Amino acid sequence: MVYYQKMTPEGYKKIEDEIARLKKDRPRRIKILQQARSMGDLSENTEYTEAKRDLGHLQSRLRYLGKQLKYAEVIEAKNYGKVNMGSTVVLKFDDDEKTEEYQIVGRMEADLAKGKTAFDSPLGQAIMKQQAGSTVTVSAPAGDYSVTIVEVK
Template identity: 65%
Template structure:
C-alpha cells in the first residue's frame, strides 16, 4: 500500500526549491571532500571525516526530499468557505480576546512559529471541513477546549 503525503502547492514548491539549492551546493561539498582527502592519512584526517559526513548529510537530505515529492498528493484549495488544506483561518480561543491567524497545511509543512498547523494535529483536525462562525471542540492530549472560527480564506 502506497501512502501519499498531502501537501499544499506552496509546500511542494518549497521542497523543490530546497532540492535545487542542495544540488547546487553538492559540487562545492565534493570539492571540499577531495581537498581534504589529498591531505594524507585518512584515519587521522578530521577535515576528511567532517567533509565526508557533511556530504553524506546532503545526500541523505536529497533522498528524503525526493521521496516526499514522489509520494506527494497536492491538494488544491476550493474557495467554498469550508476549511481544507491550504485554508487561511482566523480563530478565537475560548476565554480569549485576541484573534489568531493560522494556515492549514500538510504534516511536513507544519511550522508553529509561522502559524502553519497540520491538518492532522488536534486543532487542525477539529477545524477541517468547518465554516466561519462555527464553534469547534478541540480534543488535545492536555485536555479539551473550544475555538470559534472567525473567518476562512
C-alpha cells in the first residue's frame, strides 16, 4: 500500500525550490570533493572526509525530497465555508481573549511559529470540516481545551 503525503500547492512548490537549490549546489560540492581528493593520502585527509560526508548528505536530502514529491497528494484549498486542507482559520481559544490565525497544511509543512498547523494534529483534527461559529474540544496530550472558529478563509 502506498501512503500519499497530503500537502498544499505552496508546500509542494517549497520542496521543488529546495530540490532546485540543492541541484544547483551539487557541482560546487563535487568540485570541493575532487580538490580534497587530490591532496593525497585519503586515510588522513580530513577535508576529503568532510567533503564526502557533505556531498552524501546533499544526495540523501535530494532522494528524500524526491520521494516527498513522488508520493505527494496536492490538495487545493476550497472554501465551502468549512475548515479544510489549505484553509486559513481565525481561532479564539477559550482561555484567551485574542484571536490567532492558522493555515491548515500537510504534516511536512506544519510550523506553528509561522501559523501553519497540520490537518492531522490534535487542533487540525478537531476543527476539520467545522464551520465558523463552531466551538470544538481539542484532545491534546497536555489536556483538552476548547476553541471557537471565528472565521474560515
